[in-house]
């Protein structure tokens with residue numbers, strides 16, 4: 457049965473699921489909703505009122521990590537490492553990737569420079585950790601693409617948009633391996649297909665509308 461993903465154009469959590477669908481060559485439908493004015497049917501099927509939701513016939517899955525794991529288990533060869541410990545460690549880092557996404561969100565909503573710098577430093581410390589973890593391969597586990605790579609891709613894409621507005625958020629000197637990994641991920645064919653074409657503009661519009669420190673940098 458063809459799965460259907462319920463999405464919001466800007467959502468990085470949905471994008472993780474789309475990347476998994478694309479990388480596994482799964483035929484799927486997608487429907488975008490307006491999260492500020494969600495349709496009644498969405499509120500009925502989404503227990504937390506959040507996207508992504510994956511519909512498989514009359515069954516529903518929610519939470520991006522669960523959706524991604526389901527898709528990985530059911531379709532084709534797994535994108536996880538085989539070794540159970542390594543697989544569990546990859547899942548831990550996937551959670552770390554979700555936390556990085558929240559840091560990005562907090563940067564956008566930081567009201568003033570002090571709050572922004574605090575969030576920026578928190579993000580830098582996370583990147584320090586990631587830098588220590590990477591082995592210098594093309595992907596997180598070496599040459600083979602894994603789910604953990606797909607989990608970080610939406611974050612790195614948005615980090616580039618943030619760095620356009622506040623240069624230095626990407627720090628190649630401090631985080632050479634992270635920066636290289638990010639560039640390797642951005643070079644994947646599926647990245648462009650995994651969002652609406654106007655993603656960058658939508659993201660920058662969101663920065664502007666937030667009225668926070670980043671919006672003052674954009675106005676300058």
Ligand SMILES: N[C@@H](CCC(=O)N[C@@H](CS)C(=O)NCC(=O)O)C(=O)O
Nearest residue numbers: 467468469505506507508519520521
């Ligand atoms: N932990 C959730 C987070 C999903 C999430 O926060 N989605 C946002 C859009 S990017 C959402 O639906 N927000 C609506 C709300 O919180 O009411 C997941 O991984 O699926």
